[in-house]
Amino acid sequence: MPQASAARGKAVIERAGCGACHIVPGIRWPQGRSGPALTGFGDQGLIAGRLSNRPDLLAAFVRDAPAVLPGTTMPAMPVSEAEARDIAAYLYTAETR
């Protein structure tokens, strides 16, 4: 993903509050349990158990999950397309801590 920045992605994750539902590596608080933990996402088989784990699909899912996967609990989030790519870059590169 050209121009995607994991560092920016982390800031967006904190601003959008992804931790309210997800344990995200490198985010100390919050560590919500409503959604799945996102540790080791590079090794994840499928996104939400349905989509193949491709960067473009992950970015699309992060931004507007119901549009990609109708019926999913995860709502559309207030992030831009570029920010969604940054989040995906962070999830793929963040180490489990």
Added chain:
Amino acid sequence: MLNAAAIPVLDPAGPYAGSIAKLSWILIAMAIAVLGIVIAALWIALFGKEGLKARLGGTSAIWIGGIAFPVVVLSLLLVYGLSLTRNLTAPVPADAMRVRITGEMWWWRVAYLDRHGRPVMLDANELHIPAGRPVVLELESNDVIHSFWVPRLSGKLDMVPGRRNILPIQADGPGVFAGQCAEYCGGPHALMGFVVVAHEPTAFEALMAARRARRDRAASPGSMLFRSSGCAACHRIAGTDANGTAGPDLSHAGSRRSIGAGILPNNRGTMTGWIGDSQSIKPGNRMPPYKMLSAAELEMLAVYVEAQK
């Protein structure tokens, strides 16, 4: 907002915080000057010429440096400091807007008062004020001692059970200002934040008028689920039969900048996660997890709360 560690404490946005910040800088400068004098004296005592050492250890040096200097400087500083921060304790204009804020474990009850001190609008965890005018806060507590602190707008003042403490705040311009409970109050005390939103006076009046005008809260699938899930036992939504007072008033929850008392941004995702399992976000808070709700129900509740502007 959202990060207590990042609230600037010496960046005043109004006259009350301004006098405190000015006094803080003067105290910091004085402390540095006195430390410099002490270090110089220590240097002379260790490495200075014999003549200087003798004068430093003499009676007149003790009288001047040890008694006269502190008495004069500290007395002047006390008088100056008290006059500088006099605006914090001065009587506020009788026609100033008044709001009662009550500390709860671990959130803030907000009641806008009329000129007779009667609550006319209830809210929680967020306060809207007109910019450029003093606003009087009546600080109370329903349980333990909390401390109300919005560093950019005013000083820090304890909320003591059984007492009413008065704190004036003012923002010189529109903006969003973060606050934080500043007295350890148990459990998730560190996650007890607050948000003040200052508006241009005309915009503020429009906001309040719009809120007062909202009474079209007809029953909907969301409101029925809100009631059948038990939410209404603790939460109030004005104009509906949801009348619980144990938890934050949700009449305007959809327009809030934050959820969970100033700690997370307010969006569909955080709202869904909070309703489903707030204990994993703010451990120990008094809202139980609602893991029995389905995804569709969680979404319906989040949409319903979001609609309460």
